[in-house]
Amino acid sequence: MGASQTRSVHKYQDLVDRTGFSLEQIKNLHKRFQHLSGNEETISKENLDRIPALANNPIKKQIVYAFFDKRNQHQDEVGSFEEIGFEQFLMVMSHFRPPTLKTTEEEKEALRKEKLRFLFNMHDTDNDGTITLEEYRKVVEELLSKSGAMGLEAAKAIADAAMLEVASTNVPHMAPDDFYEGITFEHFEQILKGLEMESRMHIRFLDVDTTTMRCGKSTS
């Protein structure tokens, strides 16, 4: 390990600049990454699927997919990875970095847009720039699939209603024959204008090593 230590520190420094995480946070996340991948260089969907805490998450599929989505890598590529390395893992994680006191208004606005884009990408599975009704329905159905006896029908109805809501706010005067193809990113941004993002969608990434606190899982 000793020889690779200096190399990895150098590599981390590069990641600090690009993701905005602190060195400690990156080290922590790297530990977690290795734990998840079983000390491999890359991580696959199955690795993430196996996380026990995720089992109850209704939109697990979408979230796991988001990690393998090239659009979430701050680059202009599209498509999806089969496996991702630590760098990609960190890039996705960096969407959830909380702002600091020093963050300026413009930066905050940019962060907000970035986060919205992440959400949008989660819905837009076929990557064509619009969330169609089918795509939206799918997410809503899965989202509500775990909540009690609410049927698929109700979920579908909610998705439809929400979709029409977007349609009616963004295109207020639709001719009877018009057809609303789907939510574009601009519409998405518009409709979620009121959503409190500044205090949400952040994760506290701890500086200290938490693996010792999770005794059961750190042993492997």
Place this chain on the structure above:
Amino acid sequence: LFLICRPISNLNKTEHGHGSSVTGIPIVKFKWLHVESPYIIALWILVAGLGKLVIESNHHVTSVIPESALLICFGFILGGIIWGADKVQTFTLTPVVFFFYLLPQVILDAGYSMPNKLFFSNMGAILVYAVIGTCWNAASLGLSLWGCHMGGAMGDLDIGLLQYLLFGSLIAAVDPVAVIAVFEQVHVNEVLFILVFGESLLNDGVTVVLFNVFEAFVSLGGSQIDAVEIIKGIISFFVVAFGGSLVGFVFGLLISLVTRCTKNIQIIEAGFVFVLGYLSYLTAEMLSLSAILAIVFCGMCCQKYINANMDERSVTTVRFVMKLLANGSETIIFVFLGISAIDKGIWVWNTGFILLTLFFIFVYRFIGVFFLTWILNKFRLVPIEFIDQVIMGYGGLRGAVAYGLATLLDEEKIKEKNLMVCTTLIVVYFTVIIQGITMKPLVNWLKVKKAAVAEVSLVEKVQDKVFDHLLVAIEDISGQIGHNYMRDKWNNFEKNWMSRILMKPSVRKNRDYVFKVFHQLNLKDAMSYVAEGERRGSLEFIRNETALVNFKKKFDDEYSEIMPDITADMSDDQGGMSSMRRDPVPCVSLEMHKQTMNGVRETEDINSHHLLQQHLYKGRKQHRHRYSRTHFDVNKDESEVQEIFQRTMRSRLESFKSTKMGVAPPKTISKHTKKDQQQKMSNGKSTDKSKSYYSGDEDFEFSEASESASGCDTSFPMRVTYRAGAGIENPAFMPDLDPMSAVQIPPWLAEAELDSDMVAPSERAQGRLPWTPSNLRRLAPLRLSTHSTDSFVIADTSAIHPPPPKPPGD
């Protein structure tokens, strides 16, 4: 207004003598003493209410000066009048009345309407402010005053260090009543509000403990205090605070359990909430725990379950009665705070003491807030901004709780009680009036982030949920235990265990938050739909996109289900239709709304009549049972959504018909009918069906045709239907209008209306005028036969090809 209260105090004195001087058998006796105390209480409530009415009637004043400040001033005036009449202050705010009868409902309401999620996600900060902040305020104020006393700043006063600390502890706490009253009118952002508000609620535990401990210390005397006593004091803090919360929690669960099985006593189920809530307060008080904490937690725990368990009307009742009691108490509290001031007995002026107290309270509050926020910001994910801190510091309002505690002081032990009471009053007036008035300009001037007043939208709620799950997942993947992780665990526990026990099984499935919002939005739309329709005299609608949005949803799924439903309605109607036809009254009431009639409308009316008889008319009839105490309503299985749904279905049929007749869909119904009738006219003046043809057969055929045809109506955009649904609500009023309208609207008048509309008399008008010779002359079998074959053709073709209904959204 002021005259009312004068007699009270006068009567109070004068009538004592009169009661006994009656001889013989009195026919009318004046028994003032008999009713004295409830009478005075009722009058006071009335006076306070009227005072509020006067104050609130002028919005120019209340937009500048908060209501609480005005109420205190109103109290000054009332107090002055009483003082002028009695020369002694008869009415003051006594601790018993305040703590037992006025405070609980204000706090219960605060707990019941508490945004739980927001509260618990800021719990840490709230606790820091409430516990450490309050201790800091108390200690710093007490010590500073003592220091100034030692330095000789306030002359000769018989107050020791412990008494200063006692005074500090009673005045340290931010008052929930005052905070609610002032912050309600300045809509600051919700985090800031919950921090101030939560602090004001939770610091009661600290205040009670500090007050009790220092009072005990004062009676023990300085020499007897040792480490053991101090440790006892600290332990008692935890007992009082957590014990109080626990009592509230237990009672909250109890309320939830009780409301789970009150199905058969719906009328009084709302009462349980209040009685058990009050009992939680009294129980905590009895066990010398924090009563305010108990009732806050009681309200917070039960809100979710009672809202789900109880009938919707009971929930509304609870909500309104809660607000009524809270608002009423608040009014009375402020009025009495004002009245209490006009009392020569309590005024002891000591410039040094009073001014220094004011100064220290103000300064230390700011110091405390800044320091604690500085520490908190190191740990908070989203730091509290400087401007928010300023408002938090400025929002440290003192109120009636402090005054109540001050009057509880024992004069035996504390020689300068009156000075303390009067200083407390001045502090209260200063904070509520001066700071209350300047709060709004300050908030505007500093550009504090205000609460967003956004409409609830379904998309947002769905995204909210996506967020929650996303955050938990990211925490899981990154292998950390954070807020989201804990919240998720709690939600799971709550869903799996608590709601299983505390909630009716029938409502559990509908309790998903997104679904609830969905339901509420639908209800709102349904109501605006009806309101809009009634405003126009009918449900004829202009395009309404919002209504469209939500009506759509159910059709997609239940489209196929409703079809047989309506068919059944129709066949049922066959018999009843002819009888209804002969009844002239429906026509009259419809004419009142200036509707032009034609065959299509006719059909629809029968439909709607039937539907509405099921839905609306029943509801109306049941109002006759309102004298019964136990059965308020029998008809509860029909949801409004269902009703709207069926209505809209019907109008959908109508719209289809209109297209079949060659009328462009975007045109309004009135146009359509005119054209339709002109068509008929050109067909050889055959609009008319005289009485002999009124078997209703033709209409029935027609309706069948259109209805089966609309089965294949998939290309039709939904929005057309909303326009077409004209006049649906009219039949609903028919039965009630029956006896009157038949007399009121003479047939010729109705006909004149129609004539002025440049159309031939509709069948309705003629149906009522079978005796008119002109009508008989116009009897034209030819037209009728063509018409019926027409409809038969339509019926046949559509029966042959019934494509499956397809959701229009696709």
